[in-house]
Amino acid sequence: MGNMYWVAYRCWKEYEKFIRVFDFSDETFKDICFCPPSYGDNSHLSCFNGDSLSLLQQDAASRKIEVWVSSKLGDGDVSFSKYFSLSGLDLPALRVHATAARPVYCFVKPKSVIVWCVEVEGKGTDKACSCCTLYEIDEDGVKSKKVTERNYVRDYSRAFVCGYAYVPSMIPLPWVRD
Template identity: 50%
Template structure:
């Protein structure tokens, strides 16, 4: 008797349903699925699909020291892959800035010799395993700050990515002697060329804040006459004072909120009280912070732990929940080890805290500034 079972495959589904399924598929899996058939390859490499998929992709945490570690905060799954050969010493990743799944990597560390003070710059997409080195107009140094974004006024951001370079270390005599007067420069990824901007740097960026990308622009915590949010608009290529931060002696941490706003997490080191502020939409004429919620429970952990730890990386969920990945130490001062912990905190206090790994070394300094909020994407290198 012939079987009554009907043969079925994903390819028999309507195209719009297939597309919806692929939107929910992790970027890494889609890379493996590209060779499946010509239709899938065309869809997965389509610009519209790539950016729609990016907008639906959930946040991850990334850490780079001995390996590339990516943590899913929902499933608590930690994946590890080797650091690409291009980022092995002497071009080891120091810090990164994230935008659309693209990592702008600053490689190289401070040293006593003159040649060790230079930095090498690269754009990297970990999912596509693509790396491109950026040539400087003159030199990159450890005195620089960097940003990556695009002209948000254009309908398509494809090919329109730009890189910002500036230094606020006006008292750095080494910089002046070897690189000349500090300049503000913009790199056009499309033409692969630098342009010098007529911009005056008269503020200091918080050294622990390497920048937050939102809606194509960059934002930093900075100080001049009080702490404020410094922005750089890639559409008009100008710095701007976005708004002042709420006055507080607490530690400050900046992050993106819901894609088009910023969040500011403050915590008192002694009482451990947490206050979370969020801005209105960054596209509004007047941007300001509003108190979102606060946490003052005895079970709340001290998120920074100490000044020698890597700065806190976190994001705020819609349910007024803090998801943070940070470090704590175990042992004595000279022999302590670094433990990595994922925390879930809301207004009621600590929901959960779980250890996700331990450093193999007994010193935390090499992991300084190594944590990032990251969204895996299929965006090709510009």
């Protein structure tokens, strides 16, 4: 929709988690909706079908994953509904530490996501390393796993710096010269 969206937090009277947008057309910030109930800070936002948002959430303790999808943006009130969820011991930790980059994900087919995240191999050994790992996950569990990069420095937060994806628009932005 040509805007930027992210998960925001407000801690006034109660802890609130909501979706915030920066609308480039009038250069303003707006709150568009509350997030579904979540597992702390493990909520990751992405686009869905070009006119909706998706929210991937993971419980750090059980590793349960939930994927939520919003109603269409721009149609008035925005709300989320659960798209799919899965649980099991074979699920990866999509964010190994608060300083690690947030996972990046996208949908490849219905109820299936590709997730790129930081993982630690050989934890607690001399050969420990951080890895950028690509997972294909659907409602039946992990379908495939591929390590795309290894970093033998024992600081997994440096595996990759930015966990964001940008999908370019075919609509050009106006160029303004000073």
